[in-house]
Amino acid sequence: MRFYSTNNPEITVTVEEALFHSMPVDKGLYMPTPLPKLGAQFFESIAGQSLAEIGFEISKALFGNEISKADLEELTHRAFPFDTPVVNLETGKSAVLELFHGPSLAFKDVGARYMAALMSYCSKRSDKEINILVATSGDTGGAVAMGFHNVPGVRVSILYPSGRVSDLQEKQLTTLGGNIQAFEVDGSFDDCQAIVKQAFIDAELNAQLSLSSANSINIFRLIPQGFYYVRAYGQVRQFGKPVVFSTPSGNFGNISAGAMVQQMGLPIAHFVAATNLNHVVPDYLTTGIYTPKASVATISNAMDVGSPSNFVRLAHLYGDDYNRFKTNVSGFFYDDDETRAGMQKIYDQFNYVACPHTAIGIMGLQDYLTESKQDSIGIALATAHPSKFKPLVEVVLNISVDVPKRLAILSDRPKQSIHIPADYEAFKESLLHTVA
Numbered sequence: 001m002r003f004y005s006t007n008n009p010e011i012t013v014t015v016e017e018a019l020f021h022s023m024p025v026d027k028g029l030y031m032p033t034p035l036p037k038l039g040a041q042f043f044e045s046i047a048g049q050s051l052a053e054i055g056f057e058i059s060k061a062l063f064g065n066e067i068s069k070a071d072l073e074e075l076t077h078r079a080f081p082f083d084t085p086v087v088n089l090e091t092g093k094s095a096v097l098e099l100f101h102g103p104s105l106a107f108k109d110v111g112a113r114y115m116a117a118l119m120s121y122c123s124k125r126s127d128k129e130i131n132i133l134v135a136t137s138g139d140t141g142g143a144v145a146m147g148f149h150n151v152p153g154v155r156v157s158i159l160y161p162s163g164r165v166s167d168l169q170e171k172q173l174t175t176l177g178g179n180i181q182a183f184e185v186d187g188s189f190d191d192c193q194a195i196v197k198q199a200f201i202d203a204e205l206n207a208q209l210s211l212s213s214a215n216s217i218n219i220f221r222l223i224p225q226g227f228y229y230v231r232a233y234g235q236v237r238q239f240g241k242p243v244v245f246s247t248p249s250g251n252f253g254n255i256s257a258g259a260m261v262q263q264m265g266l267p268i269a270h271f272v273a274a275t276n277l278n279h280v281v282p283d284y285l286t287t288g289i290y291t292p293k294a295s296v297a298t299i300s301n302a303m304d305v306g307s308p309s310n311f312v313r314l315a316h317l318y319g320d321d322y323n324r325f326k327t328n329v330s331g332f333f334y335d336d337d338e339t340r341a342g343m344q345k346i347y348d349q350f351n352y353v354a355c356p357h358t359a360i361g362i363m364g365l366q367d368y369l370t371e372s373k374q375d376s377i378g379i380a381l382a383t384a385h386p387s388k389f390k391p392l393v394e395v396v397l398n399i400s401v402d403v404p405k406r407l408a409i410l411s412d413r414p415k416q417s418i419h420i421p422a423d424y425e426a427f428k429e430s431l432l433h434t435v436a
């Protein structure tokens, strides 16, 4: 397996290069090559397998030349001690794929834990301390912090927008301590992401520290996210209908992971890209013109991204061809009032408690299924557990929501963060200070 840059498919790099230096020097995004083809036989064999088992099978097809079978098996089972079940809304018609049974209660556990397992495996071979920088709009940071906590040889610095993440999200970022350091930035998620991007191209900083990213720009976050699309397909294949996935999207990593396994042969009939008021991709689908914008704050804050870093990847997967993109993906977006109303309707109709992101995914799915008039089976990705947005969900649905115990214990721990302005030099100075 090799990786090329979307800016120059001619030059390829190794697994370790793409893993530890998330971004190519030409500022494109890494893509795997060649993508193995998973045939009909493979899909027949996977019904009933867990995420870890399917992850192991696909990992062998991807990295069987670089990593031994035994190591891959150990690594995937360590990364995925939880599963990603499909839960029916209307049997044979629509379902949710619950991706929140991991430690931080959001789908980002899947990518972060697989990447952490792979990094700790590869760093044993190289023996140098790795500094991971990650910008988060909420959920990435928690998943990365928990995935890397106490992993030897790795330090993690997390940048998050002050006042724009939920209390519980903030607790996950700021209470673990040890090798995890939180930077609270006076600015938006886009500001945090810009600081991280600048750090990676800062020659002076890179000469001092071995920097690595855990953002969704790292292709190793995306690859394992493909596993649960395959797992879900295995569960609904019996209905013999075209399968549509609806993915609540912000940075567009999750949906790009789906497009990647589609390219590997997973028979996905269509994708719904469901967003909040940050709807540059739905706009692209209507107009053919892609115009990144500043992000707008919404109640589905993990999707408050105005300039999605994986748009380039998704477009690339469809050959940078607008018509092909449009044939495979439909866009829907909802404002906060519509999201609240959708959460209520989903609760009334299916007795299902959805977080605001998941609700947007389900609404997009329903609107697409109604519009397309085809007899498909639709699967909406449930990206976070409702208790991650407990105050909001409780007010909207007028019910009480329990936080699973493994997270509830964090709320008693003191917050520890370094407060900085949205300024690269300020970040650099305090980063060098903390790692020195």
Ligand SMILES: *Cc1c(COP(=O)(O)O)cnc(C)c1O
Pocket (backbone or CB within 6 Å): 106, 107, 108, 138, 139, 140, 216, 248, 249, 250, 251, 252, 253, 254, 255, 302, 303, 357, 358, 383, 384
């Ligand atoms: C990160 C996140 C999203 C958006 O996923 P992308 O891969 O950035 O498109 C959606 N919902 C939740 C709960 C998230 O944490």
